[in-house]
Structure formats: C-alpha cells, structure tokens
Amino acid sequence: MMTLQEEQSKAAPGALAVVQALVNTQYGQGRRAHRELTSPEQLRVWLVAHGLLAEGAPVTQGDVRRVFQLREALRSLLRANQETTMLASSIEVFNRYALDAPLTVHLHPDGPPTLEPDLAGVDGALARLVGIVFTAMTDGTWARLKVCRNERCQKAFYDTSKNRSGAWCSMAGCGSRLKARAYRHRRAAHPEE
Numbered sequence: 001m002m003t004l005q006e007e008q009s010k011a012a013p014g015a016l017a018v019v020q021a022l023v024n025t026q027y028g029q030g031r032r033a034h035r036e037l038t039s040p041e042q043l044r045v046w047l048v049a050h051g052l053l054a055e056g057a058p059v060t061q062g063d064v065r066r067v068f069q070l071r072e073a074l075r076s077l078l079r080a081n082q083e084t085t086m087l088a089s090s091i092e093v094f095n096r097y098a099l100d101a102p103l104t105v106h107l108h109p110d111g112p113p114t115l116e117p118d119l120a121g122v123d124g125a126l127a128r129l130v131g132i133v134f135t136a137m138t139d140g141t142w143a144r145l146k147v148c149r150n151e152r153c154q155k156a157f158y159d160t161s162k163n164r165s166g167a168w169c170s171m172a173g174c175g176s177r178l179k180a181r182a183y184r185h186r187r188a189a190h191p192e193e
C-alpha cells in the first residue's frame, strides 16, 4: 500500500514533470480551487524556477494568456489518456503552438535525445513544452499522465499502476469521495438492494 504522501507526490518522470507542474498550476473549483500564474510576474518566476526562461527575460499579459491556452489544451489532451478521445479543438491549439516552435534534435552523452527550441523568451518556453510533449508521446510516458476523473478536480497525476487503471489524483481524496457518492446514488436508486 502506498501512503498518502507517496500517492500525492507521484510526479511524471524526467522533463514531463514540468508539463504536469504546468497543468497543476490550476485545478479544483470553488473555494478550494488552486490557482497560480495569475500575473506576468508570477508566470515569470514560475518559468525561471522550472528552467524554461532565463532570469530577467520579460513576460507580458499576452504571454500569460498564451500559457493558459496551451495549458488548458494540454489538460484536454491528457483527459484522452482516460476514457475520452482527443478533442479536435485541443489538437488544433497544440498544433498552432507547434507551428511556432522551431525545434532541433540534441544528443546528450547520457540520457535520450531531446528537442530544443531555437528561441529565447516565453516563445522558447512554449516551444520547449511542445518538444517535451512530443518526446513523451513517443517514449510512452505521456499515456500515463492523466487528469483526475473528478470533474471538479482535474489535477494531473502520473499513473504508476501496473495495468494503467488509475483514475483519480488521489485514492484517499477524490477516489474515496467519488466512490462514496456513487454508492449513495445506487442506494438512493435501489433502496431495497
């Protein structure tokens, strides 16, 4: 059995963890919602901390909008790793960012090759994210990065289960709450069962 801490700290491997962290700059609804990156300064600090932007590079309100748009397209694409199919509109958004992302193959003495952007600033950060997603889609790790099935949560988590059956960001949190709700619904529909 995994402890709650282990379960909640399930991070995607390698660079894909940055994509997961980006998606998780916003999740949840209502009073318990988690929201980061609500200003250019917050976005700048986040991008620098995650190695996507050089210290001192400018970030505008337009950049905040672009990062939000790519983030929500990624969340939608990740949802397809559960029960749904990829939405054409999200594929279109991703492809638009990919079109603006000049990437070149880089080999490394250790570790797999990566796609590196030939751009600086936020444009470069967006391009690098596109490269990370493509690499993860081809090396098989993408399929394990999922969005919590709880519609009111939608947090990204890395499914480490053997049969890739994980559905919730945390069994103790969203998993148990939803199971309890489904049980109550069944009881209400069929009280004599």
Ligand SMILES: [Zn+2]
Binding pocket: 148, 149, 150, 153, 154, 155, 168, 169, 170, 174
């Ligand atoms: Zn959840």
